[in-house]
Amino acid sequence: MKISELSTASGVAVPTIKYYLREGLLPAGERSSANQASYGEGHLQRLRLIRALLDTGGLPVATAREVLAAIDNPDLPLTWIFGVAQRAISDAGLYAPIAEPTSGLAKVDAFLEHSGWHVSPENPGRFGAARVIDSYEASGHPELAEIWDDYAAGSELIAQADLAMVGRNAEVESMSETVVVGTVLGDAMLSSLRRMAQEHFSSLLFPDPSERSAS
Amino acid sequence: MKISELSTASGVAVPTIKYYLREGLLPAGERSSANQASYGEGHLQRLRLIRALLDTGGLPVATAREVLAAIDNPDLPLTWIFGVAQRAISDAGLYAPIAEPTSGLAKVDAFLEHSGWHVSPENPGRFGAARVIDSYEASGHPELAEIWDDYAAGSELIAQADLAMVGRNAEVESMSETVVVGTVLGDAMLSSLRRMAQEHFSSLLFPDPSERSAS
DNA sequence: TCGCTATGGACAGTTTCGCTATCCGATAGT
DNA sequence: ACTATCGGATAGCGAAACTGTCCATAGCGA
Known part of the structure; x- marks a missing residue:
């Protein structure tokens, strides 16, 4: 060809x-x-x-290069691939390390403490979540942090599914590729599902006779 | 000032x-x-x-303008604000309508059918999810679609939390702002939580003695 | 009152990103 | 033999989000 x-x-x-x-x-x-x-x-x-x-997945080209290099490297253990994939989608400033403690970071750490989640301090999600909480507060809507527990419960289900996929066929040769694709595209999938679920529950909570009343 | x-x-x-x-x-x-x-x-x-x-939230400036205009419009009912916020974060091509049916779209619709979710055909999440499934298949990892049910269950919890927030204080004046912030920043929050939960369950599944063995 | 600095507004310039177009010399195929 | 492609290198483009420069004017301390 x-x-x-x-x-x-x-x-x-x-x-x-x-x-x-x-x-x-x-x-x-x-x-x-x-x-x-x-x-x-x-x-x-x-x-x-x-x-x-x-x-x-919305990755920038430079990031995709790194991810692909990780896939191509047969020496990387699968658990590392997960980390590489995570860091890849966490390239943006949102997930960059936060130097000095913020209110959001403290809340995230408090959650990690009482939930028992085993997460290293440099996990990009830790900084991302902290930044989101700080943004909740800066934009004047701190009450949004209240739904944290439900969000965490949902994320738990999802991450368990992610890991189950790996555990099920860890021997498969293309597994690292699967992990990367699953991690990168998973965010997009989740957002999409959330949109649909929001509409579904919204229509239950606020039945609007003017729109799609009969299914 | x-x-x-x-x-x-x-x-x-x-x-x-x-x-x-x-x-x-x-x-x-x-x-x-x-x-x-x-x-x-x-x-x-x-x-x-x-x-x-x-x-x-990662919104482009042009989109932020539209969202802010929606917040400023006191005539928009709260249920519409949800839709506006959804469409705002769904600006990218990922969520754009798909003209002809694809394999992914069929799978999404089949799920909507058997799950009973009440979602209109033009919901951006429907197209986004379809595109993700198509990407799973195109990239050679169709097995990733298998975890759909767990993803959906997690999304359900999350969307219920989103809606509960609205239901709880629907009278509050700044509610439409809360809805927008919650919807827009919620995706970032979820991604972050997923990263942390992934590490947590990964460390359970693949205990790595060389890293953070003692907490 | 004088004069320096800051202001609001218009507009052009900059940087980054992801392509896209143009050249160029060297074949492949007829 | 000759022409259409090919690969490779380099330059250019358009969108996005700022950033810098100008300029006439206004505030304000001396």
Whole structure:
């Protein structure tokens, strides 16, 4: 397969593929001569994975490169892959370490204490959650932090499902890829499900006769 | 308060405040003369809300403008505010309507059918979830769709908490603001909680003696 | 009152990101 | 032999979110 065929097969424009090659997201094809390279099924698969991470997962290109490098590294244990995937989606400033203690950080740590969750201090989620709580307070809506326990209960279910997936077929070769895709796309899935569930319960709480009264 | 004082009080640079004024995120100050305007406590509060939506919620400026306009409109019923907030965080292409049926869309609809969730066809979450499932499949990891039920159960808990918050104090004046902040920042909160819960259950499943063995 | 500084407003410039377009010299295929 | 592609390198583009520069004017201390 040459680059133009890879392009039509994947739906990704040729210059874009060249860009991904340059950026190291996609490994180079097998060079058959000075100006000819051939790409295989693996390249097509990789390209689809790239688009999933970028389009659906919303990762920046630079981050996708790191994640893909982690997938390609066979020496990384699976538990590390989880961490790599986490750090990847936590690239943004939201999850960056917080230097000095804030009110939100204290609340997060208090929760970790009483819930018994075993979380290291540098977990990006710890900083992200702290920042969200601080934002609740800064924007004048501290009461939003009250629903923390229900959020945590939901997250627990979800994370257990995530881990169960790993535990079930930890031997599978492509497991690290599954972990990455699951972690990266999982956030998008959750947001989508929350939107739907919100509408569902909203329609129960506030039945609106003017809209979709009969199903 | 003049603009420079508003700047130091909020930590937002003066040119940035001017930018927000231009973009209509922040209402103009009260003009006292041709080159003097004074800003009040409300402006400071609004600025903090803006930063929460942009920085923590990750909204683009244009979207934040729409959300803020919805908050400012006293005629919108609370149930609509929910929809506005949802559409706001669903601005990206991920949640855009899908024209022709896809495998993912069929799976989402099948779930809605058997779960009894009452969700309108144009709910952005429906398209987002469908796209994620399609990405699972395209990237070669369709097994990830298996955890759907647990994800849905978690989302249900979370959405119920969201709605309970509204039901509890629906009379409060700033409720629409609370709904928006809660919906927009809720996604960030959830992602953070998921990161922490993942680490917690990961450490249970794969105890790693080399790392934080003693708490 | 004088003069310095700050102000509000308009507008142009900057940076980053993710592509996209243009060249170029070297084949591959006919 | 000749022309259409190919790969590779480099430059350019457009959106987004600021940031910097100007300028006429106004506040305010000396």
